[in-house]
Amino acid sequence: xxxxxxxASDGYGDEYKGELDCETLADAxxxxxxxxxxxxxxxxxxxSNSDSLRTPTVSPSATxxxxxxxxxEDYFDSVIERRDQLIPVLAVLTDAIPRGTARQEIQQLSKLxxxxxxxxxxxxxxxxxRWLPLLLTGLTEEAATQRLSELMTIAARDSQNRSxxxxxxxxxxxxxxxxxxxxxxLCGFIVPSFREIFEDFGIQLPASTRxxxxxxxxxxxxxxxxxxxxxIVAIILLIARRIWIQFAxxxxxxxxxxxxxxxxxxxxxxxxxxxxDLLSLGVPLPDALRLAGKGCEHKxxxxxxxxxxxxxxxxxxxxxxxxxxxxxxxxxxxxxxxGSDGTPHLPLLHELGAMYSDHAAHRTNWSTGAVAQLSIxxxxxxxxxxxxxxxxxxxxxIQGLV
Numbered sequence: 368x369x370x371x372x373x374x375a376s377d378g379y380g381d382e383y384k385g386e387l388d389c390e391t392l393a394d395a396x397x398x399x400x401x402x403x404x405x406x407x408x409x410x411x412x413x414x415s416n417s418d419s420l421r422t423p424t425v426s427p428s429a430t431x432x433x434x435x436x437x438x439x440e441d442y443f444d445s446v447i448e449r450r451d452q453l454i455p456v457l458a459v460l461t462d463a464i465p466r467g468t469a470r471q472e473i474q475q476l477s478k479l480x481x482x483x484x485x486x487x488x489x490x491x492x493x494x495x496x497r498w499l500p501l502l503l504t505g506l507t508e509e510a511a512t513q514r515l516s517e518l519m520t521i522a523a524r525d526s527q528n529r530s531x532x533x534x535x536x537x538x539x540x541x542x543x544x545x546x547x548x549x550x551x552x553l554c555g556f557i558v559p560s561f562r563e564i565f566e567d568f569g570i571q572l573p574a575s576t577r578x579x580x581x582x583x584x585x586x587x588x589x590x591x592x593x594x595x596x597x598x599i600v601a602i603i604l605l606i607a608r609r610i611w612i613q614f615a616x617x618x619x620x621x622x623x624x625x626x627x628x629x630x631x632x633x634x635x636x637x638x639x640x641x642x643x644d645l646l647s648l649g650v651p652l653p654d655a656l657r658l659a660g661k662g663c664e665h666k667x668x669x670x671x672x673x674x675x676x677x678x679x680x681x682x683x684x685x686x687x688x689x690x691x692x693x694x695x696x697x698x699x700x701x702x703x704x705x706g707s708d709g710t711p712h713l714p715l716l717h718e719l720g721a722m723y724s725d726h727a728a729h730r731t732n733w734s735t736g737a738v739a740q741l742s743i744x745x746x747x748x749x750x751x752x753x754x755x756x757x758x759x760x761x762x763x764x765i766q767g768l769v
Contacts, residue, residue, distance in 0.1 A: 371395045374707060375404035382707060405714050406647055439657055443486030446502045450480050453502060496662035500644035539742030546746040551586060553753060558583035561757055570760045579756040615667035629730045636723035638663040638672065639699060643716035652711060653679045671695050
């Protein structure tokens with residue numbers, strides 16, 4: 368039997384605090400939620416001899432990164448100790464979930480949990496971190512059912528947003544590829560014929576026509592060097608894109624100009640939802656920030672969450688005054704201190720997570736239409752340029768003959 372300290376509120380705004388004895392953390396959550404309360408904080412005061420969650424103690428003065436990393440691994444060690452119970456339940460859940468990204472993630476999580484040798488193997492996996500709140504419930508309690516439903520909703524929404532972003536690029540990519548193929552055929556087979564006509568008649572060519580003929584020569588007289596150059600440029604762009612994304616250079620270079628981008632809003636939804644779930648399980652704020660930062664898989668926000676976690680460990684510094692607070696949305700910083708005695712306000716965090724998820728879906732839908740329309744406009748401008756470049760000299764020739 369373990370003793371837990373809790374703070375909770377009901378639907379009328381009344382707050383409750385006290386202590387209760389339960390076998391596991393999941394039992395404590397289920398008992399409080401059965402009263403219709405919303406849990407604000409839940410901490411382990413004394414450990415039981417059962418397989419309950421071991422909540423590491425966070426020292427306010429702890430600044431050693433290796434110590435922080437070791438403490439985070441303790442959460443996954445508690446999962447490893449119960450994996451013989453967890454893996455069969457995950458298999459049952461997999462069969463009950465429709466095909467999709469969420470089902471694939473649980474299958475991969477089950478495989479990862481089966482092959483993990485220690486908590487460090489799990490703590491390095493963003494997938495395991497994303498599903499950590501579910502694993503910590505034990506999957507056998509009533510609270511696990513509600514938490515599974517919440518996580519499945521979040522996972523389905525994130526999966527839909529990722530699919531929408533991929534679909535956003537399919538249509539414009541096809542338009543641009545068809546346009547590029549059309550231009551290549553023109554430059555390789557049609558433009559050379561027009562070039563001979565222009566040379567035979569000695570027509571003074573406008574700048575657009577000279578540019579088109581120059582491009583045509585690249586695909587006829589210098590085809591090998593042109594294709595080699597295009598291949599090298601494509602490889603360089605792919606490497607640059609990978610580096611740009613890996614180090615989150617959009618946020619570092621452009622700052623607030625990209626604060627409302629689809630990628631940033633989606634990442635914030637993932638981070639806040641993960642943070643709210645971990646805090647609901649009684650995970651201390653510094654640890655919850657570090658785990659949520661790792662789970663969001665975004666270098667910039669991971670570093671910001673790590674900096675904020677160090678500020679949360681320092682009792683002499685408020686979160687609002689920390690440097691990391693300027694890297695994260697102000698409403699998130701407010702929610703982390705809006706509770707009683709400056710503690711996180713969990714209902715507000717859950718609302719923020721849902722709000723950012725909705726914003727991400729709306730931004731994705733908007734960008735889908737915008738990018739598709741822009742690709743059509745670009746294709747039209749390209750075809751128009753080719754038509755004008757070829758017809759303008761012919762019109763000059765006809766007017767000269769008349």
